[in-house]
Amino acid sequence: MQGLKPYAGLLVVSLEQAVAAPLASCHFAQGGARVIKIEREGEGDFARKYDSAVKGTASYFAWANHGKESLCLDIKRPEDAALLERLLARADIFLQNLAPGAIDRAGFGSEALRRKYPRLITCDISGYGESGAFAEMKAYDFLVQCESGLVAVNGAPGHPGRIGVSVCDIGASMNAIIGLQKALIARGITGQGSAVKLSLFDTAADWMTVPLMHTVYAGKAPQPVGLHHPSIAPYGGFTTADGQVLAISIQNEREWVKLCADVFERPEIAVDPRFCNAAARVKNRPDTDMMVAAYFAKRTRAEMEARLRAASIAYGAVNSVADFASHPALRRAPVTLEDGQEADLVAPPVRHSFEPEIPQLGRVPKVGEHSTAIRAEFA
Template sequence: MQEHHLKPYEGLLVVSLEQAVAAPLASCHFAQGGARVIKIEREGEGDFARKYDGAVKGTASYFAWANHGKESLCLDIKKPGDTALLDRLLAKADIFIQNLAPGAIDRAGFGSETLRQKYPRLITCDISGYGEAGAYCEMKAYDFLVQCESGLVAVNGAPGHPGRIGVSVCDIGASMNAIIGLQKALIARGITGKGSAVKLSLFDTAADWMTVPLLHTVYAGNAPQPVGLHHPSIAPYGGFTTSDGQILAISIQNEREWVKLCAEVFERPDLAKDPLFCNAAARVRNRLDTDAMVAAYFAARTRAEMEARLRAASIAFGAVNSVADFAAHPQLRRAPVTLEDGQEAELVAPPVRHSFEPDQPRLGRVPAVGQHSAAIRAEFG
C-alpha cells in the first residue's frame, strides 16, 4: 500500500500574476505544499526569468528553482476575453499574488481592494519594490538596486570596496516575508471567514535586516564599515590562510572561547592575559595585532592540522569554500526535478523538513510556457 503524505495546502488554489524571483518563489512554496498554483505569463515569451540563463540543461537556473510544480497559463489581461477568464479564476481562488510594475495591476482592474470586495474570501498579496506610497513608490526596484538603496552593499565587501551580496537576497527575503504573511492571512481567514491583504516590499525587507547597522548609526554615530571576512565588533573573527593555501574561518564569540583558543590551539595560555588581547574590546581595538598573531599561526600549519586542533578545542570554524566545494559538500541535500523538456536535474532540497513529508522529496515539474493554457481555458471557460 502506497504511503500517503500529508499536503497541508491541498485544496487551495493560488493564482499568481508573477515574474522574476520574489513572487514566483512565494507561490512555489505553496505548490510544494500541495496547492494548485496557476502561473499567469505573457503570451509568447512568458516570464522573462525563463531567459536569464540556460544553465540547467537549457532551462534557466532561476526559473527551475522558483517554478516547479506549477501550471502555466498565458493571458493578455488587456483583452476582454482574457480579463473575464482571470475573473473566473479569481472567483474560485484562495490566494492571488502579483509583483507587476508599480500601478500596473490597478490599471488592469485587478487591484487588491477591488478584488476582495468582489471575492470576500480571497487573500491578495502585493509584492512591490518600495511600497504603495512615498517618493520611491514608482521606482523600478531590481534586487541589486534595493541592496544599494538600503545600505546592504555599504556593510558588505572589503574595506574601501563595498560589495553586492552574491545572491538575490532582497528578492528571496521578500518571498519569505510573503509566505509568512500569507500563512498568517490563511489562519485569520480560518477565524473570520474573510480574506485580507498582504503587502510587502523588497525595500522594507532589506530595511528590516539593516536594523542593527541602522541603530549603531542613529544612536551611536558609528556606522559599521565593510570588513571583508572579518566582523566590525568581534575579534578574532574571519578567514585565515593555512600553509597549503586553504582559508579557514573562525569565530570567537566570548572570553571562554578565547582562553581555549590560546591554551588548547595555540598552546600559549599567556596570550589570553596579554593586555593587547585580554578582553573583547582590547582585541577589537588592537585588531591588526590580533589578526596578525592568528594569521601567523595558521600560516605555519596545514588545513588538516588546523581543523584537527580547532575541532579538539571545540572552537567554531568553517572552510571558506568555493561554489564547486559547496557542490560536493557532504551536508548538501538535493531533490530531483523534471525540467520543461522532460530532462532530469537536481535542485537544492527544500530547507524546511516536516515529519509528515517524505525524507527524499521529489519536486514538481517545471512548466513550459502556456503548457496548461488550453486545459485551464476549457476548465474555466
C-alpha cells in the same frame, strides 16, 4: 501522516515575474496547492531567459517554478480579463508583483477584488511600497541592496560589495509566505480574506536594523570588513600552510581562553593587555589577526581542523561554489525540466515529519503549457 499535503485544495493564482513572487507561489505548489502561473503570451516570464545553465533551462526559473501550471493571458483583452475574473472567483490566494499601479490599471486591484470575493487573500509585492517618492522606481534586487545600505556594510574595506545572491528578492518571497500563512490562519478564524503587502525595500530595511541602530544611536555605521566582523576579533579567514582558508569566530572570552591555551598552547596570550577582552582585541585587530595568521600559516588545514575541533572552537572552511557542490551536508532533490530532462535542485531547507526525506518536486512548465486545459475548465 506520511505524504500529507497541507495546502491541498487551495487554488493560488499568481500574476508573477522574476523571483520574489514566483518563489513564494512555488512554496505553496510544493505544499500541495494548485498554482496557476499567469504569463505573458509569447516569451512568458522573462526569468525564463535569465540564463540557460540547467540543461537549457534558466537556473532561477527551475528553482522558483516547479509544480505549477502555466497559463498565458493578455488581461488587456476583454475575454482574457473575464477568464482571470473567473479564476479569482474560485481562488484562495491572488499573488502579484507587477510594476506599481499596473494591477490597478488593469482592474484587478487587491481592495476591489476582496470586495467582490470576500474570502480571497491578496498579496502585493512591490519594490518600495505603493506610495511615496520611490513607489514608481524600478526595484531590481541589486538596486534595492544599494538603496538600503546593504552594500555599504558588505564587501572589503573601501570596496562595498553586492551580496552575491538575490537576497532582497529571496527575503521578500519568504516574507510573502509568512504573511500568506498568517492570512490563511486569520481566514480560518474569521472566514474573511485579507491583504498582504510587502516590499523588497522593507525586507532589506528589516535586515539593516542593527547597522541602522549603530548609526542613529551610537553615531557610527559599521564599515565593510570583508570576512571580518566590525565588533568581534579574531573573526575571519586565515590561510593554512597548504593554501587553504579556514574561518574562525570567537564569540566570547571563554572561547578566546580555550583558543590560546588549547590550540595555540600559549595561555599567556589570553591575559595580554592587548588581547585580554573583546574591546581590546578589536582595538588591536591588526596585531590580533597577525598573531592568529602566523599560527595558521605554519600548519596544514588538516592539522588546524583537528586542533580547532578538539578545542570546540567554531570554524568553517571558506569554500568555493565547486567545493559547496560536493559538500557532505548538501541535500538535493530532483526536478523535471520543461523538456523532460532531470536536474538536481537544492532540497527545500524546511523538513517536515509528514514529508519524505527527499521531496518530490513538480515539473517545470513550458510557456502556456496548460492554457488550453485551463481555458476549457474555466469557460
